[in-house]
Amino acid sequence: AERERLTGWVGAYPLLATIGLALLYAVATLLSLPVGAVLTLTIGFLLGTVWASAVVAVGATAGATGLFLLARSTFGERWRGPVERALHRLDAGFRDNAFQYLLILRLIPIMPFWLVNIVPAFAGISLRHYVTATFFGILPGTIVYCSVGAGLGSVFARGEVPGLEVLRDPALILPLAGLALLAALPLIYKKIRG
DSSP, rough: OHHHHHHHHHHHHHHHHHHHHHHHHHHHTTTSSSSHHHHHHHHHHOHHHHHHHHHHHHHHHHHHHHHHHHSSGGHHHHHHHHHHHHHHHHHHHHHHHHHHHHHHHHHHHOOOHHHHHHHHHHOOOOHHHHHHHHHHHHHHHHHHHHHHTTTHHHHHHEEEEOGGGGGGGGHHHHHEEEEEEEEHHHHHHHHOOO
């Protein structure tokens, strides 16, 4: 119902819209609000695949980095207890191959996003590795979700109502699994070589 008004606002104020949406995504990520998929689809709808992917990746990385830095501070010590079990399981991987390990966790979201934002802070991963692996690890999934969001305009134009079941399509999930496998190849090679 608000499609024309929202797209008109984005068209009239592109810089303000870009900064506002990136900040909105950063705050939602920092607060670990469970709105990532809907927000990504919406931004994809409003900005198109390419620009939305950049905005979401930057916003999500900024918010995740903020949470990472909070976890590294004395404030974060409150979180150590609740994440101790996950930390114990993941700590060896972070110690041996921090960048590749975090990249895989970002490419294949087998753990909640907020948990993957916090655990590396306790595992001693560097800020540079954290930011780089986060940005590039979430980028493929972000592009997929933003492209689905960008396609919503044609769905609305046909008078149809979109559903989130499209996000369970193997055509979207299988490429992400392939990318994660590629990221895991250095770890597999290292294991084989002993």
